[in-house]
Amino acid sequence: MQDELTLLHRARALDAEALAQIHDTYYVPIYRYIAMRVNDRETAEDLSSEVFTRLLQALRDKSAPQNTLRGWLFAVAARVVNDHFRQHYRIHHTELEESLPGTEDGPERVLEARMTQKELRQALQTLTEEQQHVLALRFGFDMPIKEVAHALGKSEGSIKMLQARAVAMLTRKLQPGATNA
Amino acid sequence: MNNRLEQLLIECLDALERGETAEQILARYPQEAAQLRPMLETAVALSQLNLQPSRAAQLNAKNAFLDYAASLRTAPQSRRAAWGGWRRLLAPLVTIFALALLGVGAGWRANTSLPGDALYGIKLLLEDAAMPFAPDRAAAEQARQERRIQEIQQLLALGRTAEVHFASLITDVSPETLLIGGLSTELTPQTVLTGEPVIGARAEVEALVSNGRLRATHIRITPPQELPAPTPTIIETAVPPQPSPPVSATATLTSTPTPESSITATPTSETAVATIQPSPTPTITHTPTPVVTPPTPTMPPPSPTATPQENTNNNDNGNDNDNNDNDHDNDNENSNDNDNGNNNDNGNDNDDD
Incomplete structure (x- = not known):
């Protein structure tokens, strides 16, 4: 926490080294969070960059976070994704193809894993916004339950229940014969 | 899913978060294992959904981020909102001071500066100071707007990064871009658009020039003159x-x-x-x-x-106009909400800690 405060202090002075460190630390988790929600590589990259642009604007306007950079960045990422969905600027869809099995796997295993990944991402899009939010924070942003609860202003019990229901729903969607509508 | 199964799933997901494997967890619930297994597998698949950005995208994003930060460091005077009022107050004094100290040469250099340059603020001050003496204020204002557009064209050509502000008429509208004053202005998901973008309407734009692209952050549109x-x-x-x-x-x-x-x-x-x-x-x-x-x-x-x-x-017409004014005010409030909302939403909750 002390490190983050120091980092924030230096970032407020637009210290290049501190800003680079912030970008290195948070770009990937933010991208993962966004990618889980938008399922489009190009959009996920653009929106991730937008989160950092907003950080600089907040630093410039003296409205940057005072204590928790991580929580603040998450909140901005969530807002950026919501803004994106509100405006329906989903022009291009470059299917995400990350996390494919290694080349040491046989072709059948590669195909099976690719299908599972694709189905999982598609199924994610069918969950409620709140469920997507929780799963993206938990598994994209790697946020522990306690932090998710704090970030969303809910109890840990509520988040655990939301997570369990979302996982159960996803499982149903992934059952053979289920539709992702 | 019944309550008991839901409770068990919550316990299983807790255990998964603590680092236990699915098999270890299921071994504790032999009777429900068959029902819990597919759900735990889904959770494991989610955690292994190893979404990673491309290295090139990450690097480009970082470079753009640091470029923008550098532009903020070197050109704090481009913060129009922060000192726009002071600029007008200080314009005559600073102009005299600038001319006296820097001489015509510096004035000329300021005149050729672009947004983001150290002398760009001087350029704006000189413009403000000269404006009251212009024989034709409307023409002078028009010329000033055209200068802003030319500056942006230069920034785009040079591939520089800077915040810009300009106003002109919309001459073309597409879902992703607006042609404003001849500048192809990109709309991003984050663009705050106030008013209906139609050809002929006047748009006041705040935007970011970066990597040869002009991306709008705020656009306020005044409808074309109505009959x-x-x-x-x-x-x-x-x-x-x-x-x-x-x-x-x-x-x-x-x-x-x-x-x-x-x-x-x-x-x-x-x-x-x-x-x-x-x-x-x-x-x-x-x-x-x-x-x-x-x-x-x-x-x-x-x-x-x-x-x-x-x-x-x-007089109904007058009332309508009043209503329109109110709508306009609301729009502005909404746009402010959007800006602040980014920080206020959950971010402030966190800040309080």
Whole structure:
């Protein structure tokens, strides 16, 4: 926490080294969070960059976070994704193809894993916004339950229940014969 | 999913978060293992959904981020909102000071500076100072707006990063871009758009120039000049004091009423244009703009209700305008909400900690 405060202090002075460190630390988790929600590589990259642009604007306007950079960045990422969905600027869809099995796997295993990944991402899009939010924070942003609860202003019990229901729903969607509508 | 199974799943997901494997967890619930297994596998698959950005995208994003930060460091004077008021107050003093200290050479350098340059603020000050002495203020203001656009074109050509502000007319509209003052202005998911982007409307734009692209952050649109709303044309001299049955302007009869006629001529329709003139030969002509001529002086002429009270009705237009103003205010508030909302939403919750 002390490190983050120091980092924030230096970032407020637009210290290049501190800003680079912030970008290195948070770009990937933010991208993962966004990618889980938008399922489009190009959009996920653009929106991730937008989160950092907003950080600089907040630093410039003296409205940057005072204590928790991580929580603040998450909140901005969530807002950026919501803004994106509100405006329906989903022009291009470059299917995400990350996390494919290694080349040491046989072709059948590669195909099976690719299908599972694709189905999982598609199924994610069918969950409620709140469920997507929780799963993206938990598994994209790697946020522990306690932090998710704090970030969303809910109890840990509520988040655990939301997570369990979302996982159960996803499982149903992934059952053979289920539709992702 | 029943309550018990849901509770078990919550416990299983807790255990998964603590680092236990699915098999270890399922071993604790042999009776429910068959039901829990697919759900735990889904959770494991989610955690292994190892979404990673491309290295190139990450590097480009970082470079753009640091470039933008550098532009903020080197050009704090481009923060229009922060010192826009001071600029006007200090303009004459600073101009004199700048000219005295820097001389014509520095003034020339400022004049060729671009947004993000150290001397760009001086350039704006010089413009502000010269504006009151311009023989034609409108032309000078127009020239200033054109300079802003030329500066942006130069920034784009140079591939530089800077915050810019300009205003001009919209000449083309597409889902992703607006052509404003000849500049292709990209709309991003984060663009806060106030007003309806239509060709001919005036747009005031705040944008970021970066890597040869102009991406709008805020666009405020003023609708194109609207035609005045049609208002009934009332000739007040046609309001005779004599009582008479009202004549409806919407009547479909074509007739030459005698003094005994009781045809009504009440321009009650807001859209009707009723011109009422006394005439010795009363006629009613039915056209889109009916002309109702009251009866001859031998009988009491019609007394249309289109009196000054009708003018009061015409004030509806004024009320509408008021409403529009209110709408506009609301729009502005909304746009502010958007800006602040980013920070206020959950971010502030966290900040409080």
